[in-house]
Amino acid sequence: MSRRVFVTGLGAVSSVGLGRRAFWESLAAGRSGASPVEGFETGSIGRTIACEIKDFRARDWMTAAEARRMGRCSQFAVAAARMAVEDAGIPAALLATERTAVVVGTTMGEADVIRELESAWIHRGEEAVKTRTINRYGTTLLPIHVARAFGAHGMTQTLPAACAAGNYAIGFAADQIRAGRADVAITGASEIIEKLQFAGFARLGAIAPERCQPFDKNRKGLLVGEGAGMMMLESEEHARARGARILAEIGGYGLACDAHHITRPHPEGEGSVQAMRRAIEASGLQPDDVDFVNAHGTGTDANDKVEALVMHKVFGARGASVPISSMKSMIGHCMGAASALEAVSCVESIATGLLPPTIGYETPDPDCVLDLVTGGARRAKADVVLNNALAFGGYDAVLLLAREGVLPDTVGRR
C-alpha cells in the first residue's frame, strides 16, 4: 500500500477573501486584510486594528439549522470545509463513511459562545443564560460539525495547539491516512477574533498599532487575525481511483517542544530547528531541496529574530538565500488557523510557482538577514515548501508540502 497522501482540495475563509481563488489572488497581490475592529468595542484596550472578516455570512455556506447550532468558529470551519470538498470535486458518497477522518485545530474554539454565556451570567445572572447557547459551547464541536456536514462517521479530533494547530491537524490527519486508519481526511484549523483574546495580546504588548511588518527592523508586533483554512487529503489509492486532481503531496512534519517559556521562544530556537530538520528528514529530503519557507513571521521582535537564526542553523550557507515570506503581514496572526491558512498558501505556491510577498517591509534588520520576498510576489521554483509554525507554549510544528512526483518513496516512513 502506498504511504503517499495528496492534497486534492482547498478552502479558505480569511480577511482577504472567501474561497480558494479570492484568498490566493489577494495574497499574490499583496493585499492587507487589516481594518478597524467592528466586532467589539476596543475603547480602552489601546489597539484598534485587526484582520477581521467583515463579509462572512454563515447562511451562504450552510442551512439555517446548521448556522443556529454553531458558533462563529465552527461556521468558519464548516464553510472552509465545504469549499475544500467542492474544490476537490469528491462525490458526497465517498465522504459519508467511517473511513473519513475529520481533524481540526484551533486555539480558543467557540470563544464567542463562551463570551455570550459569561456576559449573560456576569451581568444578568444565571437565569439569563440560555440552555440553547450552552449546547453550542465546546471546542470539540468543531470537527463534530464538520463531520455532520458530510455524513462522515469515523474519527473526529480537535487539536488545540495554539498557533501551530493547523500544522498539527494536517500532519496528524496525514498520519492517519498513512497508517491505514482513514482513506480521506478533511482537515485544517479555524479561529475567530474575540475581545478577551485581543485584550490579552494587547496587555502582553504583542499587538502592533497599525500594521504587521515581519522581519522589519522597526516591527512593532502582530495583528490579530481570524479565519479558517481547510484541506481535502486523500490516500494515493483513493485519489487515483476517482481520478482526482492532485494539487500537492503532504511530506513529513516535524514536532518539537522548546520546554523553555510559556510565551517566549527559545533564544537559540532549539525546538524550531529540530522541527524543521525533522520535517525535511521525514520527507526523505535534504535542506538543499527546500525551495521556499512560509514563515511563522509574526512581526514580534522575539519571534522574527529567532526564526531568522533558525533559518541559518537549518540551511547553513543557504540561510540568507532560501526565499521566505510571512502571510501574517496580510492576513494577520490567525492563531490556531494561522498555519492552516498558510498551508493553503503553500499549496498555491506549489501549484502556481508564485511566492506571495511580505508586505510592509521597509528597513532591513541586521538580526534578520534573509531572502525575504518583498515588493510583490516572486515567480520562482516552489516544488518543495516548508510551512513553519513556532507557537506559544513552545509548540513547534513544521509541515513540508511538495509538488506531486518530487518526494521519494520513503516519504512518511518517519
Place this chain on the structure above:
Amino acid sequence: MELAITGLGVVSPFAVGAEAHRTALDAPEVAAARAFAGPIATLPEAELPGARVAEVREFDAARHLGDKGLRNFDRLTKFLIVAAKQALEDAGLKRDGAWLARRPEEVGIISATAYGSLDAITELNLVAEREDPRYINPARFPNTVVNAAAGYVSIWEDLRAPNVTIVDGNCGALDAVLTAETHLAHARADVFLVGGGEVVSEPLYRALRKLALVAEGDAPWAPGEALGHGMRVGEGAAYVVVERPADAVARGARVRGRILGYGTAFTAPESEALIVHPSVDGVARAVRAAVRDAGLAPADIDAVVCAASGLERFDAAELVGLGRALHPDVLCASAKAYGGETFGAAGAFGLATGLAWLDGAPVAPVLCGRARGRLEHIVVTTVGFYGNVSAIVLGRATTPERHP
C-alpha cells in the same frame, strides 16, 4: 497497536499517587465515600447547597513540587505537573528531577482536557466585563489557552519531544493514546506521558446544572443505574507512561500493562436541531473497532471500565452498545462511581482503574455481567456528549496467545 504501560501518576479525589490509588481501589466504596465527602472549596456552597462533587481536597502542590514557580499556575496545571512527575518517577525515568533513563528530546506528552482553560477564561472575563479589559493580568492570560497547561508540564519536567493537547470532549484521554501510538510509530519520540486532567469549575458546574445534568443533594446516585439523577462532577489528573514494548524490555522497565487496541466512532443525531445525544451505534462501532485492532474477538473481553456517569439516556445507550459489540455477560463497572465525571480526563482514570483491576482490585460496583475468573483483557470506554465514542483494549503485561 501494542504499547507497554510502564508508569502511572494519579491525582484523584480519593488518592494521590499510583500506589495509593491502587490500594484505595481495593475498597471502592470507601474510596467513593472519601471522594464525595467534606466541604467543597471550588464552588460557592452557599449558592449551590445541593452540589456534590468529587474534589481533590486539601491539595497542596508545593508539597509535591516545592514552593517556587507555582504562583501563576492554575489548579489544572498543578494537577498535571504532579501527575506527570509521579508517572515519570514510577516509570523509572526520573528521580528528584534528574533523568535516569532517556533524554528530554525522547520524551513527549499527550494531554487531554475538555474544559481546562474555562476557569482562566472566566477569571479574565470577570475583570474585563466588571472592570475594564486593560486590567487583565497578562501573567494569567496564557492560562486561557487550553494547551498552556501541558506546555507548563513540558517546561517543568523538561520534555522536548512532541507536546500535544487534545480536546475531544469526554473522549480526549483515550484519543491521546492513538496520538502517542502514531508519534511512536514515526519515531518522533520514544516515550510519552498520556492522559489528562480536569478541575471542578464553577461556570461549568452552573452550566451543567442549568441543563439538569448534575445529581444534587443526597438522593441515591449510581452511574449506570436507571435513577435518572444525572452526573456528579469530579476532578483530578492521571497519566500513564507508554513506550514501545521492545524499548520497555530493553531498559528493564516494569510493565504495568499493555494497550492492545483503539477504536473510535462518531454518529450524528437523527434530528437536525440536536447537538447533545447518546449513541448506541457509536458505542458498538468504537468498541468493535478497538477489539478488532487488538486482534481479539469479542468473547476475549473479560470486563469493561465503562463511561456510565449517571446520565440515564447515555448510560443506557452505552450498556446496550456494549452488549451488541461484546457479549451479553461482559462484566461492566464505571470508575465514575468513585471519582465522578472528569470529562477529558475520564479515559485516563479509566486506564488507571483498568490497570488496578488487572492487578486484582475488585470490579465494582457491577452494573451488569458476570465475573469469569482472572481478567486478561479489559475494554475502557469514553462516551462524548455529541455522538463521539472512543475505546481502548487493555491487556496484562504478559497475556496468553491472541485469538486466531
